[in-house]
Amino acid sequence: MVRYLARRVLIFVPSLMLVSILTFVMVRTAGGDPASLKLGLHASPESLARLRREMGLTDPWPVQYGHWFADAVRGDLGRSYLTGSRVTYEILNRFPATLELALASMLIAVPLGIAVGTVSAVRPRTLVDHLSMLGGLFGISIPTFWLGVMLIIVFAVWLGVVPVAGSNDVHMGVYPITGWDALRHLILPAATLAGWPMAILARHMRSSLLEVLHQDYARTARAKGLRFLRLVWRHAFPNALIPVVTVIALETGYLLGGAVITETVFAWPGIGNLTIQALAARDYMLVQGTVLLFAVVFAVLNIIADVTNALLDPRIRY
Amino acid sequence: MDERVGALVMDFKAGRYTRRQFIRKALGFGVGAAALPALFEMAGERPGASTWPAAEAAAAQRTLVAGIPEGISNPDPVILGAAGYGDIKVVHNNINEGIVRFKTGTVSLEPSLATSWDISPDGLSYTFHLRPAAFHDGTPVTAQAVKLNYERQIDDKNPYHFQGITYTEIVFSNVSKIDALDATTLRITQTRPAVTLLPNLALFAEGIVSPTALEKYGKDYAMHPTGSGPYKFERWTKGVEFVVTANDKYWGGRPSVDRVIWKTVADNTVRLEQLRTGELDLTTLLDFKDVPAVRGDKRFKVVSGTFLATQYLLLNQHKPPLDKKEVRQAIQFAVNKANIQKVTFYGSYTVGAGPVPPGLLGYDKSLEDVYPHTPAKAKALLQQAGAGDVAITLLHKTEGVWPEEAQLIQADLQAIGLKVSLQGLEEAAFYSKINASEHQIALNDWVMDTGDPDNIMYSVFSTKRARQRMGYENPEVDKLNTDAQVERNPDKRRDLYLKASRMILADAPFVTLGYPQRAMGAKAGVDGLLVGPLGDVVIRGVKIGS
Numbered sequence: 001m002v003r004y005l006a007r008r009v010l011i012f013v014p015s016l017m018l019v020s021i022l023t024f025v026m027v028r029t030a031g032g033d034p035a036s037l038k039l040g041l042h043a044s045p046e047s048l049a050r051l052r053r054e055m056g057l058t059d060p061w062p063v064q065y066g067h068w069f070a071d072a073v074r075g076d077l078g079r080s081y082l083t084g085s086r087v088t089y090e091i092l093n094r095f096p097a098t099l100e101l102a103l104a105s106m107l108i109a110v111p112l113g114i115a116v117g118t119v120s121a122v123r124p125r126t127l128v129d130h131l132s133m134l135g136g137l138f139g140i141s142i143p144t145f146w147l148g149v150m151l152i153i154v155f156a157v158w159l160g161v162v163p164v165a166g167s168n169d170v171h172m173g174v175y176p177i178t179g180w181d182a183l184r185h186l187i188l189p190a191a192t193l194a195g196w197p198m199a200i201l202a203r204h205m206r207s208s209l210l211e212v213l214h215q216d217y218a219r220t221a222r223a224k225g226l227r228f229l230r231l232v233w234r235h236a237f238p239n240a241l242i243p244v245v246t247v248i249a250l251e252t253g254y255l256l257g258g259a260v261i262t263e264t265v266f267a268w269p270g271i272g273n274l275t276i277q278a279l280a281a282r283d284y285m286l287v288q289g290t291v292l293l294f295a296v297v298f299a300v301l302n303i304i305a306d307v308t309n310a311l312l313d314p315r316i317r318y
Numbered sequence: 319m320d321e322r323v324g325a326l327v328m329d330f331k332a333g334r335y336t337r338r339q340f341i342r343k344a345l346g347f348g349v350g351a352a353a354l355p356a357l358f359e360m361a362g363e364r365p366g367a368s369t370w371p372a373a374e375a376a377a378a379q380r381t382l383v384a385g386i387p388e389g390i391s392n393p394d395p396v397i398l399g400a401a402g403y404g405d406i407k408v409v410h411n412n413i414n415e416g417i418v419r420f421k422t423g424t425v426s427l428e429p430s431l432a433t434s435w436d437i438s439p440d441g442l443s444y445t446f447h448l449r450p451a452a453f454h455d456g457t458p459v460t461a462q463a464v465k466l467n468y469e470r471q472i473d474d475k476n477p478y479h480f481q482g483i484t485y486t487e488i489v490f491s492n493v494s495k496i497d498a499l500d501a502t503t504l505r506i507t508q509t510r511p512a513v514t515l516l517p518n519l520a521l522f523a524e525g526i527v528s529p530t531a532l533e534k535y536g537k538d539y540a541m542h543p544t545g546s547g548p549y550k551f552e553r554w555t556k557g558v559e560f561v562v563t564a565n566d567k568y569w570g571g572r573p574s575v576d577r578v579i580w581k582t583v584a585d586n587t588v589r590l591e592q593l594r595t596g597e598l599d600l601t602t603l604l605d606f607k608d609v610p611a612v613r614g615d616k617r618f619k620v621v622s623g624t625f626l627a628t629q630y631l632l633l634n635q636h637k638p639p640l641d642k643k644e645v646r647q648a649i650q651f652a653v654n655k656a657n658i659q660k661v662t663f664y665g666s667y668t669v670g671a672g673p674v675p676p677g678l679l680g681y682d683k684s685l686e687d688v689y690p691h692t693p694a695k696a697k698a699l700l701q702q703a704g705a706g707d708v709a710i711t712l713l714h715k716t717e718g719v720w721p722e723e724a725q726l727i728q729a730d731l732q733a734i735g736l737k738v739s740l741q742g743l744e745e746a747a748f749y750s751k752i753n754a755s756e757h758q759i760a761l762n763d764w765v766m767d768t769g770d771p772d773n774i775m776y777s778v779f780s781t782k783r784a785r786q787r788m789g790y791e792n793p794e795v796d797k798l799n800t801d802a803q804v805e806r807n808p809d810k811r812r813d814l815y816l817k818a819s820r821m822i823l824a825d826a827p828f829v830t831l832g833y834p835q836r837a838m839g840a841k842a843g844v845d846g847l848l849v850g851p852l853g854d855v856v857i858r859g860v861k862i863g864s
Contacts, residue, residue: 030746030747031743031746031747031750031751032743032744032745032746032747032748032749032750032751033746033750034746036746036749036750036753037745037746037749037750038482038484039484039749040749041749041752041753041762041764041777041778041783041787042484042485042488042767042777044487044782044783045753045782045783045786046487047484047486047487048753051481051482054481054482055481055482079537081481081482082391082392083391083392083540083556084392084394084397084480084481084482084537084538084540085538085540085541090556093555093556094556094557149585149587149588152588152591153591156591156595157591157594157595160595163595163597164588164591164592164595164597165583165588165592165597166558166581166583166592166597180336264584264585265584265585265588266588267558267581267582267583267584267585267588269555269556269557269558270557273557274556274557277389277391277557280744280745280746281391281746282746
């Protein structure tokens with residue numbers, strides 16, 4: 001197990017480098033340059049050239065990457081073009097809010113998704129099953145920005161039970177992010193963000209449980225007279241859960257992507273909001289930093305998924 | 319004590335209200351925030367058991383909660399505008415002031431940190447007399463401080479010349495020397511007697527910051543903005559809120575609003591709903607479609623004012639068939655500006671005349687008649703040029719009203735027989751394409767940086783810049799514009815701009831579509847607020863009624 005973990009961590013390092021190179025190239029080939037954006041049409045070609053030089057954009061790419069990489073290994077991700085402050089500061093400042101939102105969404109999505117998937121699998125091809133899967137289809141296909149605005153209109157404007165946007169009472173400051181007021185602000189964005197992973201989890205849970213229920217040992221258990229629900233609960237459910245754990249870990253990673261839109265709609269002070277701003281401004285340094293963070297989170301979640309799998313499933317040996 | 323408050327305390331003690339509801343109700347009954355801790359004690363709580371009363375005390379101040387669509391990126395004035403309007407709204411004339419400023423909501427200049435100025439007879443040197451004032455950190459505002467603020471923009475080697483300084487060229491291209499004659503006298507010497515110096519010094523980039531703060535924080539100055547304006551920086555959570563509080567020592571007297579909380583909320587609809595639910599007191603940008611509904615609701619009001627911007631089409635003469643003057647003129651006749659005014663802007667739009675927007679010297683309504691909407695004439699011109707079959711791409715930005723406006727123009731141009739396709743790009747790609755002269759037609763606007771017509775006439779049409787963006791070079795226009803920069807007689811100056819405008823219209827590289835207005839939505843009790851001419855939001859004269 002320890003050797004396996006060590007191997008995973010070793011693969012981790014080159015993957016991150018690859019991610020950083022890809023990001024570096026992609027953000028520069030996306031069209032538009034940060035200097036043009038900063039000056040708009042309000043400056044002459046000379047000013048534009050001067051700013052490009054100041055920003056270090058005139059160097060060849062390998063040189064630019066070399067500078068960035070040399071600083072990055074020392075923990076310095078450069079300064080944001082947009083704000084002039086350190087990228088590490090910007091990221092550490094925003095990441096907790098995104099983490100809070102993602103965890104809250106998973107707290108909603110995991111129990112509900114598993115419950116719905118289980119019920120569907122236990123009663124396949126019934127009305128309950130069809131309705132659940134239809135709901136799942138909605139969850140997957142409804143765009144977050146639309147769902148977010150609809151939830152705002154119904155719960156914040158019509159019913160007035162939760163605030164429209166923001167992360168805390170306006171007079172309280174942003175931190176601490178605890179307390180009733182912070183929770184009220186968290187409900188809508190978390191619910192919006194939970195839609196997609198909930199639907200995915202429900203589908204995975206359903207198919208996984210159905211598969212297990214069709215296995216030989218399940219039939220044997222039934223044949224020896226075990227009650228169906230007991231079979232489901234004691235034998236099928238734990239086994240069906242194993243692949244779902246991997247899905248949970250991966251979906252938590254994907255949530256970071258979903259958070260980009262949800263955070264913008266709800267003015268949530270997280271890293272998604274920051275990434276959007278950085279991308280729009282072609283803030284190369286900031287984009288490279290945030291994508292690197294996403295990559296680290298993904299990789300860590302993957303390792304966690306593998307380890308949990310090994311712990312849950314005695315058939316897996318390393 | 320008020321009976322209702324007594325009853326409220328009993329109810330709270332009996333557990334009928336949460337702490338939060340209790341505080342809200344108590345404040346609603348007119349209890350001062352300072353009295354809250356005592357009420358808690360009466361209700362049987364340990365003194366100091368909670369931080370709520372302190373927070374609520376802050377809430378009870380005259381606080382203005384303002385929602386802005388943009389992020390706040392960098393409140394260093396020399397960088398302002400480079401990252402959008404969020405920074406300008408927060409900083410300009412609120413945290414920082416220049417030595418001159420605009421009277422709120424207009425483009426006429428008034429003294430700010432300088433009480434008066436003398437102009438030498440040859441128009442070359444300007445001597446400013448500064449008033450006694452102090453920065454928020456206590457450092458006095460001196461001529462040396464002002465000099466440093468200007469020189470850090472001009473001199474690349476200045477230790478405070480940070481990356482991204484944008485307006486050096488516009489403001490200081492004629493400036494040869496800046497001298498601090500003594501602590502309160504500053505002299506600026508020019509190479510030519512440009513009259514644009516004063517309005518340029520009212521630009522948001524020319525706000526004066528504390529030299530002590532620059533020295534102390536260096537590149538991290540942006541995290542500790544320190545000006546001399548009516549509001550001082552309190553705290554900033556990036557992407558969320560930016561809080562300023564009234565400056566007790568402001569030279570113009572303490573402002574009425576105690577605290578302003580600027581909140582970034584990108585979505586226009588969400589911001590409007592927050593205004594409706596009371597989460598915001600002010601939204602600095604309303605969608606035009608929402609203006610009538612807000613105006614019709616007694617709880618709110620629509621705030622507008624002079625806003626200096628020109629929407630236009632750039633017709634790039636480097637790209638056929640736009641090299642043909644007839645084609646460009648045909649496009650001028652084809653565009654239905656009144657339709658844009660009605661459909662996209664719900665009337666909050668002035669139909670285009672010349673490049674200079676209304677409210678400024680050189681705007682002339684009669685220029686509307688140079689290209690009236692006459693599709694028949696446009697068709698005839700097009701036939702004359704024999705260029706109907708060439709495909710043209712119209713480039714536009716993807717956010718806001720641009721896509722809709724582009725579609726209207728596309729329909730107008732197709733109606734006269736041009737084959738027009740649209741290409742929507744986000745801002746970064748859009749500008750770099752125009753700066754590289756890769757566009758045929760581009761739809762954009764020019765939001766004025768200063769309250770002077772030079773800012774559009776020279777910055778857009780001087781050969782150096784017009785060559786790339788429109789393939790336009792007209793030495794006569796260049797001469798008129800540079801002459802106007804040094805013309806001290808306003809009437810003669812207006813004539814120069816009118817002549818240049820007529821010439822540009824005749825050459826037709828630029829379609830003036832119109833001048834958009836800007837609308838903010840506020841609670842009915844918010845008084846004294848105006849839309850600033852440069853998109854700024856000045857809080858110092860604002861009062862919050864009940």
